[in-house]
Amino acid sequence: MSEKVNKEFWLGQLFTLLATVVGVYLAANSGFEKAIEFENLQHQRDVYHVQQSLLGEIQVNTERLQSWVDEFDKAPQSNSMSMQPDKYQLDTFFWNAAQEGSAIFEMPHQYVSGISAFYQRAEYLRSQLLSGNPFEAPKASEKLRHLTTDTRTQLLKNIQKHVTEQKQQLQKTGLI
Template identity: 30%
Template sequence: MDIESQSPVAVAPGVQTHAETSRHSLRLDNQELVKTSFWISQVFMIIATVAGVYLAAKEGLSQAIAFDSLMSQQNNYHLRHALYDELADNVQILTAYADKIEKERPFDIKRHHPAVATFVWENMRFSQSTLETPSEILSASRRFHSQSADIIDKLEAKFYGPTYGVKELRLVIASMEQQTLPALKRDYEALGESLRRAGVLEDSK
């Protein structure tokens, strides 16, 4: 029988050939690849968005903390500067008082009661910045006020004689003038220099 004269094998309807199956599979693979790429891109977009929000929030928080710190330092600077000025004024007032009592030795000492300023010291009780002031400065200021007031009360009550009372008062004044005031000045000036470098405080003219 002649092989060349044989007819091609008929393919039943609905049955795909190998080539057609391969082309169909390729189309399916391409569709799946497109879908997979889409979702991968979406995932990376979400990750990038979340990361961006996180970094922005972190940077914003850092800036807020830095700003709050600078404002706290500025409040501390003004508070300590004001305390220094008040204490320095009181040193002058009490020195003049001691000189007067020592030289004139008035009989009615109460008439010469010194007008010591306590506005800043008393209002420091209501400031959040007070306890940020170095403890040794706060303690020295507290002792200065209490000891000087006690000596003046005893002078006026004649419990202390003028000579002894003035001597005790000068010791309190000397401690404030020679130790506490210089330490307080160094403290607020260092704070002021830090604020000037940060551009928060202008140079005094």
């Protein structure tokens, strides 16, 4: 009789140990998957915020460029804009910060290329506008006007659509 109890005891212990190992494995695996999913959602949220901030910065910069063009066009030959070049600077904090992280690469490449081209072109035309050159400054003013219009109607509209889609996806998960 003691051998029968002994076999039942050890068989019960073996099943208990096996159930514990399988249970711990399944729980750890499920927890790991949830942790990865949560980390991915947090990354998507961070990318959304970076892109939203970058969008806001570009919108402010197009408004700023437009106001500079309007100011220049009031008196193209007698303005004092070239005397105060520091007053006419674009905000580039988010653009510069985005280049240091991976969030910018989550954005479609055509938008990143468009943003880069916008900043390069705007800076070049800004320097011509502020040069005081009576021949180049009026041309730069006209080109800046076209740049801001094109940026608003094409690039910003498309980026806004992309950011809105991201926001809707994040709202479904409850992170925003």
